Amino acid sequence: MIKYKHTIWLVSLILTIFLLPTSCKRQTETGINESHAKTPGNSIHLSEAQIQLANIKFTQVNEGAFNYNRIFTGVLKVNEESALNISSRATGRILKLFLKTVGETVNKGDSLYKIYCEEMVAAERQYFTLQSNNWNFNGKYEPSLALENKLLLLGMLPAQIEKLRKDGKILFEITIYSPVKGVVRSINVSEGQYVNSGQTLFELADGTKLWVEAEVQPTELENVKVGMQSIITVPDAGNKPIHSTISFINPSLEQGRNVTVIRSVIDNSNRKLYPGMLALMTIQSEKHRSVVAPASAVITSKNGSLVWIRNDDGSFSEKNVTTGIQSDDSVQILSGLTKSEYVVSSGAYLLNSELVLRRGTVAEVR
Numbered sequence: 001m002i003k004y005k006h007t008i009w010l011v012s013l014i015l016t017i018f019l020l021p022t023s024c025k026r027q028t029e030t031g032i033n034e035s036h037a038k039t040p041g042n043s044i045h046l047s048e049a050q051i052q053l054a055n056i057k058f059t060q061v062n063e064g065a066f067n068y069n070r071i072f073t074g075v076l077k078v079n080e081e082s083a084l085n086i087s088s089r090a091t092g093r094i095l096k097l098f099l100k101t102v103g104e105t106v107n108k109g110d111s112l113y114k115i116y117c118e119e120m121v122a123a124e125r126q127y128f129t130l131q132s133n134n135w136n137f138n139g140k141y142e143p144s145l146a147l148e149n150k151l152l153l154l155g156m157l158p159a160q161i162e163k164l165r166k167d168g169k170i171l172f173e174i175t176i177y178s179p180v181k182g183v184v185r186s187i188n189v190s191e192g193q194y195v196n197s198g199q200t201l202f203e204l205a206d207g208t209k210l211w212v213e214a215e216v217q218p219t220e221l222e223n224v225k226v227g228m229q230s231i232i233t234v235p236d237a238g239n240k241p242i243h244s245t246i247s248f249i250n251p252s253l254e255q256g257r258n259v260t261v262i263r264s265v266i267d268n269s270n271r272k273l274y275p276g277m278l279a280l281m282t283i284q285s286e287k288h289r290s291v292v293a294p295a296s297a298v299i300t301s302k303n304g305s306l307v308w309i310r311n312d313d314g315s316f317s318e319k320n321v322t323t324g325i326q327s328d329d330s331v332q333i334l335s336g337l338t339k340s341e342y343v344v345s346s347g348a349y350l351l352n353s354e355l356v357l358r359r360g361t362v363a364e365v366r
Contacts, residue, residue: 043311043315043316043317044315044316044317044351044354044355045314045315045316046314046315046316054347054350055346055347056316056344056346056347056350056351057344057346057347058309058310058342058343058344058345059294059342059343059345060339060340060341060342060343061291061292061293061333061337061338061339061340061341061342061343062291062292062339063289063290063291063292063339064289064290064292068223068283068284068285068325069282069283069284069285070220070223070282070283071280071281071282071283072214072215072216072262072280072281072282072283073214073215073278073279073280073281074212074213074214074215074232074278074279074280074281075212075213075214075276075277075278075279076210076211076212076234076266076273076274076275076276076278076279077210077211077212077213077275077276078183078185078205078207078210078211078275079205079206079209079210079211079265080205080211082182082205082206082209083185083203083204083205084180084182084203084204084205084206085200085202085203085204086112086178086179086200086201086202086203086204087198087199087200087201088115088195088196088197088198088199088201089153089154089155089176089197090115090117090119090120090154090155090174090197091117091119091194091195091196091197092115092116092117092118092119092120092194092195093115093116093192093193093194093195094113094114094115094189094190094192094193094194094195094201095113095114095115095116095173095191095192096113096114096191097112097113097187097189097190097191098110098111098112098113099112099113099184099187099202100187101184102184102185102186102187103183103184103274104183104184105181105182105183105184105207105271106178106180106181106182106183106184106204107178107181108178108179108180108181109177109178110177110178111175111176111177111178112176112177112178112201112202113175113176113189113201114173114174114175114176115155115173115174115176115195116172116173116174117154117174119154120151120154120155120156120171120174121170121171121172123147123150123151123154124151124164124170125170126147127144127147127148127151127161127164127165128164128165128168130143130144130147131144131165132168148161154174155174155176156171156174157177160174178204180204180206181206182204182205182206182207183204183205183206183207184202184203184204185203185204185205186202186203187201187202188200188201188202188203189201189202207268207271208267208268208269208271209265209266209267210265210266210268210273210275211263211264211265212230212232212244212263212264212265212266212279212281213261213262213263214261214262214263214279214281215254215259215260215261216259216260216261216262217258217259218253218258218259218260221249221260223285223325224246224249224262225246225249226246226247226248226249227245227246228245228246228283228285229243229244229245229283229284230243230244230245230246230264230281230282230283231243231244231281231282231284232244232264232279232280232281232282233279233280233282234273234277234278234279234280235278235280236277236278237272237273237277242266242267244264244265244266245264246262246263246264246283247263247264247265248262248263249261249262249263250262250263262281264281285325290324290332290333290334291332291333291334291337291338291339292330292331292332293307293321293330293331293333293337293343294329294330294331294343294345295326295329295330295331296329296345296346296348297331297343297344297345297348298321298323298331298348299348299349299352304320304322305320305321305322305323306318306319306320306321306352307319307321307337307343307344307348308343308344308348308351308352309337309341309342309343309344310342310343310344316344316351318351318352318355319336319337320336321333321334321335321336321337322334322335322336
């Protein structure tokens with residue numbers, strides 16, 4: 001606040017230097033400071049020379065197409081909705097792992113691991129015995145079908161069971177294959193480890209779809225809606241634009257941080273993108289016709305936003321406005337201005353400082 005008071009004092013001194021010659025001349029001619037005598041409480045009169053010396057510029061307010069356009073920094077993440085846990089179907093010992101590195105791509109039908117399971121070996125022997133004693137060559141009887149279903153549940157494939165039925169060769173090591181295609185997210189087992197039925201061994205995720213999550217300040221949330229178009233670019237992948245939509249907005253802030261997360265889903269069928277890559281999310285809303293003013297014309301204080309306008313008699317006065325979306329150099333005016341008015345685009349802070357000192361108060365302006 002002290003620094004701001006010094007700044008206001010310096011700006012006022014400059015403006016006073018500009019105003020002093022004309023003020024003295026008017027007082028010499030009439031004995032009255034006509035500028036102050038004819039100036040309302042929130043208006044300031046300046047001569048053309050003073051306007052030029054203070055570099056005060058003004059422009060007519062126009063109505064134009066205005067849209068919300070922001071770029072947020074994000075990161076590519078695994079699509080959690082596609083995550084799949086692969087659990088052991090049987091209790092036994094892991095003899096060999098075919099997957100040992102996180103990030104590997106697994107195709108459907110690829111070998112995952114080999115397991116030795118006493119229950120499975122016993123079921124194989126019993127199944128072969130029943131099949132050997134089965135004289136019904138046109139079908140299978142109920143005990144045999146029950147054992148076949150048990151072997152399928154333990155992880156054997158129909159082809160393996162058929163081979164067992166024909167040659168009677170017991171499989172002490174059963175290879176388990178992947179039921180889906182995906183990327184390995186985690187490996188929760190090691191070779192030689194005993195596992196229980198239902199224990200999670202691998203976690204896979206579908207790499208053909210990725211999440212793009214970006215952090216957004218709470219003040220931006222009113223302009224971001226689910227379903228809005230978003231354009232994703234990944235610098236490390238050539239910045240090729242990827243069109244998507246906002247699919248999720250976190251309803252709560254990140255713990256210990258004043259930000260929330262928004263999300264888009266992008267296609268990665270060519271598998272050239274990887275979780276952890278930096279991504280830029282550009283969000284642009286539909287264009288709306290509205291009153292638009294230069295961003296330099298709007299002064300924000302603890303009491304709201306205001307602008308300075310040039311009146312028909314040549315004076316300048318402040319006016320409260322309600323602002324909406326802001327771009328790099330323009331602000332959407334929701335109320336307070338019409339497109340026929342002239343707004344001060346350069347020197348607004350100078351005029352505001354002069355008025356503040358006239359009133360004898362210091363306003364908090366940021």
